[in-house]
Amino acid sequence: MQGLLGFRDALLRQLEEQLQAEIHVRGNRMTLRGQAKDVAFGERVIKELLNVQASGSRVTPDAIRRSISMLTAGSDSPAEVLGLNIVSRRGRTIRPKTANQKKYVDAIDANTITFGIGPAGTGKTYLGMAKAVQALQTKQVSRIILTRPAVEAGERLGFLPGTLNEKIDPYLRPLYDALHDMMDPESIPRLMQAGTIEVAPLAYMRGRTLNDAFIILDEAQNTTPEQMKMFLTRLGFGSKIVVTGDVTQIDLPGGQKSGLQVVRDILRDVADVHFSILTSTDVVRHRLVGSIVEAYERWDAATAEPLPLVQNRQPGRPAQFEPHQPVAEVSGRRAAQRRARAAQAAELTERVAGEAESS
Secondary structure (H helix, E strand, O other): OHHHHOHHHHHHHHHHHHOOOEEEEEOOEEEEEOOHHHHHHHHHHHHHHHHHHHOOOOOOHHHHHHHHHHHHHOOOOHHHHHOOOOEEEOOEEEOOOOHHHHHHHHHHHHOOEEEEEOOOOOOHHHHHHHHHHHHHHOOOOOEEEEEEOOOOOOOOOOOOOOOHHHHHHHHHHHHHHHHHHHOOOOHHHHHHHOOOEEEEEHHHHOOOOEOOEEEEEOOHHHOOHHHHHHHHOOEOOOOEEEEEEOOOOOOOHHHOOOHHHHHHHHOOOOOOEEEEEOOHHHOOOOHHHHHHHHHHHHHHHHHOOOOOEEEEOOOOOOOEEEEOOOOOOOOHHHHHHHHHHHHHHHHHHHHHHHHHHHO
């Protein structure tokens, strides 16, 4: 019971704030009072939290908040979500924290190709990496391959010093960071030297067949449709692919269409391919990140420019007006800014490709 109360009853006070029923604790006995529906809901929450604790997970303020949210939404059992262990290292366990994240993890187990699409902070890449490490540790695959396109995020970095690998390293740093959270840092260089773990830019994937591997493509919103096709067709026997990205943060040059945007329509009816959609409610960083994502979504919706109407007159029929979709981007100012950032990214991509060919 102490684990449910928290240090100096901090968790108990949170439960009292978020539940409508009154909570009274005496020894190891907890009593709820209030309206019948509030008492029943509070009882469900407490039972789920006890189950979370019994699974070996620690009850935290975040676990209480997410458990109440899941039960309010009528989704999966919080104990089943928060008690699912993927990878453990030195007392730290990586597990899903929302119902959608659990569905995403389950989809990776059940399908050969899984797409994780959602805003920043929803655990798309992190959980995919955890499943890759788990597959390697349980010998389901013999190697992990991590890749992402080398595209700048809207700012010009200029010429980077060092060798080609040193130039590309900053773009791949988030993948290294996740690896260090899940594996012994001393073993990572040895595994990379042996080829068991490979971290490389997307351009290096062309012409390869990747067998017996767990392959993750991160930042997939910055692939073109052609690059997406190239990557997906690298799949070999005994391999699994996870593709992650956020379609609201595209930095492609020249207003190109994102491969992540079109692939869902292309592969909609293909078996053994799954699309998991995560939302701002699945953000697991600081609680403000979810609020920031929601605020930007509201702002985008409020400032979206209406499509102009054009007259469509046919002989003998009254004039009709319909939305006109020009070939160019209709949101002029924001499109111009995006094209400027994309042009900078194109220059860097060309430099990296040129150095790759000459090395």
